[in-house]
Amino acid sequence: MGFIGKLRRRILRKRLPQVLKNFNAVEDDGVWHLKQAFHYSDSKKAKNVLLQHILEERHHADVLKRLYDLESRQRFTPAHFNRARLYSDFSDWKTMAYIHQGEIDAVKKFSKIVQASDHAQLKSELGKIIEDEEGHCHSTDGLIADFGVGKRDLEKELSRIRRIRFKQNWLTMGNKIGLFVFDLFATLLYFLLGSLFFGYAKRRMAQPKPANDQMQSLEGPV
């Protein structure tokens, strides 16, 4: 294994619990979107497929949680996701396209982890998940075709989703760097304010505070 491979392996080992936790949350987010699709869909055939997906994705989330429990000394608390409707008006095929792209991305990400890891159980469990996700790619493909969506429209929508995801990934990375810089600034501010106002803050904490029973608005008391 080359240097890059060894480095990847080392980074993965260190970050593995967080990675597993995040993937658990991603799978549960997938379940949520699948349930939205199920709830709003009128097609019995689509519901069958969606139901199978929901159960499998939920199972994947369980597997990832189990792997986290093996790898981490911390108790599992699920990562939080901001749940947002994909489209203001529900669309069967567009939701399925979003899910389809999600399956493709999941296969890639899990495969990278499997390659980088030397953990036998992890490789085995993720290998099964990858097989399932590949199966999902085929079935969502089939379902979208059943909706009578043309290849061109589908490609256009998938491309739009990929662009949004790419932007989200960049923003996430930028956010991490931004937070790092921001935390440095906050630390400086903390030491400045702390050394100046520590005494005042301590006195303020000890003071009794009157209970507030007012109705207020941004324009003053109501």
Next chain:
Amino acid sequence: MLVLGLSFDYHDASVCLVKDGELLSALALERLTLQKHDFDYPDLVINELLRTNGFTTKDIDFVTFHEDPFAKFNRVVTSALSHFPKTKREFQEVSRVWPGRKFWTLNRICRELIKRPDQIVYFSHHYSHALYSFLSSGFSDAIILVVDAVGDWGTCGFYRGSFSTTGEAHVKAIEEISFPHSLGLVYSAVTEYLGFNPNDSECSTMALSAFGQPVYKDFFSRIVKLTEKGFEVDTSFFHFQDFYSGGVSKRFEDEMGPSRKKGEGPYPFHSFKATQLVPELNQDDQRLADIAASFQEFFEEAMLHLTKIARAHLGSNIEEACLCLGGGVALNCLSNTKILKSKLFSRVHVPIDPGDGGSAVGPALYLSSKKGHALRGANEGYLGCAFQDNTQFDAESFNYSDLKKYTVSDESPRSIIVEEGLQNGDLVSRVAGLIEKGSVVGWFQGRSEFGPRALGNRSLLVRADDLSAVARMSQKIKKRASYRPYALSILQEDAIKFFDMPKVLDVGGDRVPWDNFKRMQFVAYANDIDTSVIAGGLHVDQSSRIQVVFEEDNSLYYQLLVKYKEISGVGAFVNTSFNESGFPLVERPIDAMAFFLRSSMDVLVLNSNVYIKEW
């Protein structure tokens, strides 16, 4: 006038709608996002409730918010600086979330809902709790005691609520205890010490306490001093301000021993006394159970102490002394029962969701009252959404053999029989029969319950004397720890027969306050008779958090119980919340169906449709 009540940004975001003083709907965000205690801006719920009730955002006249973000910001910054230099991480966290987001919460509401600033009305957090607690009580005059972890500054508050002759509500603050002196935070810290998730699993601490002896009570009496005004916490035993360092401090662990770590396994206690199971204990299991018992007993005394202070505030020339409890701590049914039995008050009320979910409702109701509307429906319990059963999938061509790979129980049914369109009489007969035969039944009806308790619209039901079925529900469906007891839904005559029902002092003498036993907020202890027919709903100390079901509260559920009694001879079965471990109560049919297929649940009843697994 339409008022939208909001709570979000800390935990248990929720939304309510009040139209001309009538509480139309209320729903927690977690029910739609399936993330327990979800705290995000609840636009999903806002849209759902508006749509269900036939409104749009344009129809909203006022929006109320459950917290004073400016006071809270003041508190978090002061707290971080007062503990300098140990609170660097906490200050970083404050800097990340407050200037960019939380400080501008009210402006965000204006922007999202396109409202003017004078249309957004905010209240302090404890005041919000007090308002809901009082306005849902039906009392004309009451003292209100609010206890929780922390709101803006307050951790414990006394209020007085009354109605004027014109019907306008008045709720005035009397006194408040401020952060960092917090009973709620102590409870959460002890919960974490015992190995449970704080702000989520305080019920586990309560459950565990039944297996221990209060041998360490003096320790807690020493670190939380009960005073004339309330209490004072010796915060050197906790990390309330430098919370990234954990719940309890090293000083606490030096005196009480190490906390329960991950990997030390679940507590081996079993809540069914009747199973005769002898747990394999190690010394530490018993030590921690004793700590749970000690703290729970101390906590109940502390709450009783606060109740006495509340009683003193009310004065002595009151014919009918009424108490309203609010804040997350009011979910502690053992302490609620102790307060009830003390007879300090002839009437005690706990709202259906005394926690942060309920804090969205009180302000909306109060504003409506102030604007001249008579309040209606404030104590309603079934406030969520009702759904048609839209889960009809092709049951015949569904691949059941694959289910084995994906279920929590490694089992899969041969097929699922669907019985559609059963009307009330046939439905209750069918389902009562299935429960009587030992099936675990997922019961999904009508509008969902507001708050954390399942009260017969989103419930898992199983016969209370079939301990193997109850155990199967724990292990293969709910994935629930063995020491956590189940609760019972029970008819009034059976409650009288099996339980020593607590009484309160009334004008005519002692009476059973039946209203207090409708929502699993208080416990009763079994009589000294053969209780094997309800053993599955009793804790090891013979207590049960019962729901006495009356026809006027839930007609269909009542009929189910009556029918079940006809068949089995007992008007009670185990009722637990219809949710998977780690997830909120099911809200929509697909949530119920997915859980049904994944688990060992035998039967799913979705409105008038019954799905029965053939094993």
